[in-house]
Amino acid sequence: MAPSSLHPPSHSDEIQLSFPQEHVLLLTFNRPKALNAVTPTMTSDIKRVLDWFDQEPSLWVLVLTGAGRIFCAGADLVAWNQRQSGGGADSDQSDIINEADGFASLSRRTATSKPIIAAVHGGAYGGGMEIILNCDIVVASEDAKLALPEVKRGVTAIQGGMPRLARIAGHQLASELLLTGKAISATEAATRFGFVNQVVPKDKVLSAALAWAHEINQNSPDSVQSTKRALLLANRHGSVEDAVIAHVGSAESKRAFTSENIQEGLRAFVEKRKPAWKNPAKL
Template sequence: MSFPAGITSPPPTVPNTLITFPAPQILLVTLNRPKQLNAIPTTSHPLFDALWRWYDGQPTLRCAILTGTGRAFCAGADLKQWNARNEQALSGLPPPPSDSNNGDAGASKMGVQSGFAGLSNRGGKKPVIAAVNGLCLGGGMEVVLNCDVILAAEDARFGLPEVKRGVIALAGALPRLVRTVGKQRAAEMALLGRHYTAAEMERWGVVNKD
C-alpha cells in the first residue's frame, strides 16, 4: 500500500478492515466482513483503538470516514463469538482472558476505554464521519452516536436490539442518545429494540443527512 505524503508511519492493521486514502488528507476505514454483516469481534476493539490513535497523531490527516461493505454498516458484536462464549460459560469453563466479555456490554470490558471499535467512547481530537449503509445495530449504533457527523443512505436502518437478547447497550450510546433525542425517545429505542429508518433518525436529530 502506498501512503500520501506526510504520513509518518504505516497505519495499524485491523483484520477484515480496509484502510485507504481517497484524498491526501482523508482516511477511509471500511469494515469488510459482509457475510457477518460487519460484526466486530471483541479482539478487534484494541486494534481499532490503536488505529484511531494513529489517525490523531498523523499531522496531515484532517478527517476520517467509517463505512461498511455489503448490506450492513455494522451489526454490532459478533454473535457467533457471543454464543460460543455463553456455551463455554454454561459448561463451567472460564472464557479466554482476551475474550471474557460482551463486546456491546461496556467500554471498560473491551480492553480499551475508547469502547466498541475504539470509537463509542473515543475522545479523539480529529473528526470521524460515519457513512452508514444498511444495518447499523447494537455496537454499530453506539459507534455512530459518538461520530462527529452521520450521513446515511436511504436504506440505512438504526437500532439498539440488545434488549431482545437480555442485555443492554453499555458502550456509551445511552447518555448520548438521551441528550440528542430526549429521555422518552431514548427509552423507546432501548426498551423496544426496533429498527428506525434514516428519515426517522434525521427527524430526531441523530443523522445529519439521509
C-alpha cells in the same frame, strides 16, 4: 493506497484503509459476509490505527464506512454466546469498564479531537449504532435501518449508546428505541431522533460523507480540533462555566490560540484571500 509520507500501522484484512482526499483517512469495516460484526481482532486493528491517526498531523478527518450490504451489525453474537457459555460474562463486564474507547474502540472514544464522520448504508445495529452515536457527522442511506436491539437478545447497549442517545433525543424518544429494540429509518433518525445529519441515496453515501469532510477541511484544523474538544467537554461537565474553563485549559485550545493558523486566518481575512492552512503541531 497511502501517500508515501504516511505509514499506517499493520492490521488484518478485517479493516481497510485508504486516503480518498487530502487530510482524510477512510476506514472501512471489512467483514461483509458477517455484516461487519466486530471481532476482537477488528477492535485491536481499529485501536492501533486510530491511535496512529490521532498523532498524524497531516490527517484531519476520519470517515467510517462498511463493506458489503450494511455499515455494521454490532457485536459478533456467535462469539459472545461462546464466551457466555464458557463463563466469561464477568470478565466482559470488567472489560467494558477498562476499555475506555468502548465498542470497536469507537463508541466511547474521546481522546481524538479530530472529526469523525459515519457513512452508513444498509443499517447499523447494536454496537454499530453505538458507534455512529459517537460520531460528529452521520450520513445515512435512504434504505438504512438503525436500531439498538440489545433487549431482544437479553443484553444491554452498555458501550455508551444509552446515555448518548438520551442526551441527543431526550428521555422519552431514547426509551422508545432502547426499551422496544425496534428499528427506525434513516429519515426518522434525522427528523424525530436527531442523530443523522443527512439522508441520501445509497450510491451517494460515501461521496456525501467525503463532501462533509472537504467542507470541514476548508477551515483551520487547529480551530476545528479545539471546537470538537469543547463539544466533548460540554458532554462531560454539568455547567456552561465549567465546560468553558475546562476547554480554555485544554491542549487543543492552547494550541489553537498560539498557532500559525490563527495568524494565517486573521491575515487572510485582512488581505481578502483564502487561508492556506498548515498541519497542526503535535499535542
